[in-house]
Amino acid sequence: MKKLINDPKNVVTEAVAGFAAAHPDLVRVSEDPLFIVRQDAPVAGKVGIVSGGGSGHEPLHGGFVGPGMLHAAVPGPVFTSPTPDPILAATKAVDGGAGVLHIVKNYTGDVLNFETAADLAAADGVEVRSVVVNDDVAVKDSLYTAGRRGVAGTVLVEKIAGAAAERGDSLDQVAAIAERVIGQVRSMGVALTPSVVPHAGEPSFTLEDDEIEIGIGIHGEPGRERIKLEPADAIADRMLEPIVQDLPFASGDKVLLMVNGMGGTPQVELYILFRRAAESLAEQGIDVERSLVGNFTTSLEMQGASITVLKLDDEMAALWDAPVNTAALRWGM
Template structure:
């Protein structure tokens, strides 16, 4: 294992410390318990939004803390849910009197720990709602979940719910728009290589040089099938086909197409993926009206990609276009 780390025990706190030092105009952090918070929190009268989960998926979630998106993010150890204590602390610090929304990826540890934190916050008089993302069409259950996993769609939920909260939406309205995004978004990914967790220096699984894992999870958990390497277009077909069929997406739909890198994939390759995914959608009469390409929800250093498609309407499009100023997403200001 070759990584730019000191002691693996210090990897996450040192990474967070450097992240906040680089983006101190937007975010701050609390070291014990560990969480990242927007610099002006709490915002009086605004619904606070908290998300989080195991580290290793950067820029998710800390990169999305700021104006128009998250109010706080709670990082756990690599691929390990944060405990209820930092989630509760983050919930309290962003409470501006209008309630707090938890956005939680559907992994067992995350769901249980956010539920516990929400119960504790309620006991302190804070109204908390939770939306659990589950956009992955690859598998129904996995090593980490009961039901579908929360993957790339989580980024879109955080952006659009964040815009609704920034515009003054009530807790019911912000939770409702988050649910609407989750109901209308689907994702699937693949891996060309495993990722290596810095805690133990071991690959998360093994793949032969000529193999691809289709339907991979963001922690390196297995997918639908292991196949021999194919052309980029053929691999995209294996992802975009199940996505279109699942909702289903139909001719006349307007969509946002999000092609995400898993951490070790060059941007040039992601644009090869985007090129064919957009063509397949066009061939189905589906209009791509918004796009996002890059490393936005990763699995450390895994080589691979995921495709996410969100069905748009005027409301979702306007909220996607709304100004955002975070370390990882910035436009409109």
């Protein structure tokens, strides 16, 4: 294992400290319990939005803390859910009197710990709503989940819900738009190589040099099938077909197309995948109105990618376009 780390036990705390040092204009950090919060939180009279989960998926979630998106992010150990205590503390830190929305990826530990934190916050007088993102069409009931996994579509939920909170929507309204995005977004991933969790020191799974895993999870969970490496266009078609069929998407739909890197894939390859996915959608009469390409929901150094498609309505498109100022997404400011 070759990694630019010190003690594996300190990877998350040192990374969060570095993140705070790099972006003092955007965030501040609580060290104990550990969470990242907007520099101006709490924002009086506006809904606060908190997300989080195991580390190793950066820039998710800390990279999306800032005006127009998240108010706080709670990082757990690598690939491990944060406990309720820091989630509760982050929730209280962003409560500006209008309530707090929890955006939770569908992994059993995340769901249970965010639920516990929400109950504790309610006991302290903070109104909390929760939404669970489950956009992965690859498999159901995987190693970490009951039901579908939450993957890169989480970024789209966080951005659109964050814009709704920024414009002053009520807690019920912000939760409703988040649920609407969850209902209209689908994703599928592929792995070319495994990732190495720092404290484990060895690959999370094995692939032969000529093999890929279709439908991989962001923690290295098994996908739909293991096949021989194919050209990029064929892989893009394999990933996109179940996405389009699942909602289903149809001719005349307007969509946001996201191609997300898993951490170890160069941009040139991501754009090759995007080209084919956009071409395929156009052939089906589906109009790509918005796009996002890059590393946004990663799996440490895994080589691979995911494709996410969100069926847009006019309100979602406007909220996507709304100004955002975070370390990982920034426009309109």
